[in-house]
Amino acid sequence: MKNIIPRIAAIHDLSGFGRCSLTVIIPILSAMGMQVCPLPTAVLSTHTGEFENYKFIDLTEHMEEYIAHWKSLDIKFNSIYSGFLGSSRQISIVADFINEFHQPDQLVVVDPVLGDDGELYATFDHKMVNKMGELVKLADIITPNITEAALLLNEPYPESIQQEELKSWILRLADQGPKTVIITSVPESLSKNKTAVVAYNSSDKRFWKVSCDYIPANYPGTGDVFTSVLVGSLLQGDSLPIALDRAVQFVSIAIRSTFGYQYPVREGVLIERVLQNLKAPVTLSSYEIL
Numbered sequence: 001m002k003n004i005i006p007r008i009a010a011i012h013d014l015s016g017f018g019r020c021s022l023t024v025i026i027p028i029l030s031a032m033g034m035q036v037c038p039l040p041t042a043v044l045s046t047h048t049g050e051f052e053n054y055k056f057i058d059l060t061e062h063m064e065e066y067i068a069h070w071k072s073l074d075i076k077f078n079s080i081y082s083g084f085l086g087s088s089r090q091i092s093i094v095a096d097f098i099n100e101f102h103q104p105d106q107l108v109v110v111d112p113v114l115g116d117d118g119e120l121y122a123t124f125d126h127k128m129v130n131k132m133g134e135l136v137k138l139a140d141i142i143t144p145n146i147t148e149a150a151l152l153l154n155e156p157y158p159e160s161i162q163q164e165e166l167k168s169w170i171l172r173l174a175d176q177g178p179k180t181v182i183i184t185s186v187p188e189s190l191s192k193n194k195t196a197v198v199a200y201n202s203s204d205k206r207f208w209k210v211s212c213d214y215i216p217a218n219y220p221g222t223g224d225v226f227t228s229v230l231v232g233s234l235l236q237g238d239s240l241p242i243a244l245d246r247a248v249q250f251v252s253i254a255i256r257s258t259f260g261y262q263y264p265v266r267e268g269v270l271i272e273r274v275l276q277n278l279k280a281p282v283t284l285s286s287y288e289i290l
């Protein structure tokens with residue numbers, strides 16, 4: 001039976017406090033008219049950034065039984081969307097999930113969470129990077145930031161990167177399997193006050209870029225926000241450049257709506273203030289073709 005509402009298997013951790021992972025993914029995609037079926041990889045009292053003494057419950061040992069129940073119910077998913085994975089075993093479990101729940105015209109999105117600002121996250125090592133590379137091969141779309149792209153390609157982190165080199169990186173990632181490669185947090189070579197998202201779609205061999213103003217605050221969870229809006233937009237039938245535009249604009253307005261307050265950065269962006277924007281029609285597009 002065809003799903004009445006687009007259904008997404010969201011494979012991420014759940015942090016009780018601090019807006020990231022499932023606590024932003026579920027409201028965003030629900031607001032965009034999607035049914036989100038969470039497959040939690042871990043439960044934490046808070047996210048791990050700038051909080052101390054947090055409680056962490058690893059769900060690796062329960063994931064396979066959880067998935068087996070879904071399999072027995074013959075649940076069909078329009079999209080599978082994975083993010084932070086805490087171990088190489090979890091990556092293998094997600095790879096098996098993608099293979100077992102494969103459907104025609106399904107959108108498989110892998111956000112290969114590995115690091116940021118030129119650094120590998122403390123809980124990861126390069127064996128995890130190699131394992132994540134295996135998962136990337138199964139995706140239709142990947143959304144690494146510039147640090148994660150460098151890690152996946154075994155390249156040094158670039159403080160700046162020229163357009164042709166960036167295109168080369170993207171093509172090398174596409175050669176690993178994904179049909180669409182989207183790199184976020186790309187530093188603009190001509191302006192320190194801007195960053196960009198650059199994408200490549202192998203079906204039409206076109207590169208797209210959406211730029212945005214840099215705001216001097218590093219809120220956790222904005223990568224989850226970006227990819228969630230992108231997934232929802234594509235499932236609604238938007239083209240890739242429009243989906244990029246909507247995702248960048250939503251992240252930008254969420255950051256701007258938060259930045260004016262004297263508010264702890266570690267708590268993430270105030271998405272509750274801007275969720276209604278996801279229902280607005282696209283009125284202005286800023287994407288460009290490279």
